[in-house]
Amino acid sequence: MQRAEKPERLTRAPRNWGALILAMFIAGVMIFYALSVAEVARRTTDWLLIGPVAVIGATAALWAGIADIRASSAVEKMVAAGRGEAARPVILIALTGLYACTVPWIGFDVGTAIFILLCLLVQGERSWWKLALASIGGAAAMTWVFVDLLMVRLPVLLF
């Protein structure tokens, strides 16, 4: 009996609580959205798609999350292959969010230059002339293409 259990233990990965939290979050958002629609719905067609989709989606997410708590090593290996380090991507996500939220005030020209500069710094670029050329030159070129060539009315500060 013990001999049969031993290889089973070896193929198990550690508990994956992060996956369960994400699944619960997705399920929670789906149900919350469906309830908010049901609250204001006036007739069946208002929730006809959203209600069933939210229930099935939340169930599927929870199922996936529970299955992931103790996923087999093969599944874990497959998922882990898509993961790299978390620190730099998290900083990039924050920078991207900040960039999107601040451009209405600082414009795409200045915002893009600062965004490129910070992204390059985060990714280890230290040469000052490369930083200056890429951020200022890159931002100017992109803004010119969109504003003057493609006639897109981007919010800009200096251009």
Added chain:
Amino acid sequence: MIDFTAFSAALTLLGSDPMAWLVVVPGLFIGLIFGSIPGLSISIAMAVFLPATLYMDFLPAILFLTAIFTGGGFGGAVPAILMNIPGTSSAVATAFDGYPMSRAGQHGEALGTGLIASAIGTLCGYLILLFIVSPVATLVLMLGPTEMLAVAIWGLLLIAVLNDSSVAKGVAAGLLGILISTIGYSNTGLMRGTFGSMYLLDGIPAIPALIGLFAASELINMAGRGDYLVADRNLRKMRLKPILKGALYAVRAWPQVLRGSAIGTGIGIIPGVGASVANLASYAAAKRLSSRSEDFGTGNPDGVIASEGANSSSEGGGMVTLLALGLPGGAGTAILLGAFAMHNVTGGPRFISENTDIVYALILGNIVQAFLLIVVGLIFVFLASSIVKVRLSYLIPFVLAISMMGAFAITGSMVGPVTVAGAGALGWVMRRYGYPVVATVVGLLIGPMAEGELTRSWQISGGDPAFLLERPMTIAMLLMLALTVTVVLMGRRKARSHPALAG
């Protein structure tokens, strides 16, 4: 099927109007450029250049716009293959195998394969259009909302077929996409999920969300994972030989190209579905029917062929409904319809019967465009493939910034860039925990159509399921869906119990 008198009149018409040919090459280049810039879709290019056709005759004007359409059809494949960023929603499936090929240093082959599949796809789409434009006009009118709903459900089932993680994750991710697509004002005037924000009244913009889920999340994921897209320095060199090798592969794989083209044309005919579903449906069919199905998603050129053959041929399919019914199947054909109106032309069965020579001239002009695409596309591809020589640390912020600007161009407000940022973060977390981002994108694209058709089906039937018994075509489609799901689930179970068979 073909009116030969009108056919010869069409040849005379094309031969006597040099303007009809002068506008084609610039149109192809414009389409390739716009299609290859993430965020700038083919429809934007067509809309931007629509006023330029005001002083042209009807035939050159439409040929110029369809050249943009044709060029953009392949242009979207370029960033999909080189950066895993589908330039357009019709190139989503191209990225599945095109990008792994790029990472393995086979970017030239992937681009060459995609180009030829795209050109043959366009050619097939218009050849099929030539023969079926009249009879199909009658058939399309028979599709009701229940059949359209079945088509939408079929699109959703692709999630289960395409997802390699788990069915539960695929379903959850796909349905999340559908729910996101329902945010904003509904067709019945109900405000949903806006939380009082006026920016959300029109809902979450699909293309910026697509850019965020695919491009931003992938770029963010790349940070700290190597210096270049292609790790091996020798594989980063650009040569014409691999592009031609890839092109030759697509020619040799003509049965796959024809299958993709047939699927693309068939789906393109159905209004509202178009290239964004055609490429996924064709990819799923190719994966299921291939003897090397386990290679799909890891860099199988047949995946690129399936996607590009289908999305390019769907243009011809879309023209069927535009010409036969005066009904646009998507954004591109809607702009063509606008061009029709600008020139005081109304599409429909009457237009076909009264102007058969012009209809044939349009089709023949587009057939020639397919051949020109090979030449123009080869030059473009050679220039575009230099992207693999750029360091990732530079590529990431530049492409993110271009995507942000492109998203602003689409929405005309900060909703676009904010959507890209939010969807990028969501996509990154989903990737990290093995949720298929593509399923969310498919849900996002199919959601509005599914809801519209479900509502119409409910209103027509009065909520009585017995209504379906009066729709044999719907029942047949639903039975085929059930069969597909059963086959897929059985295949998965078999693969799980015999891992060696799964590859």
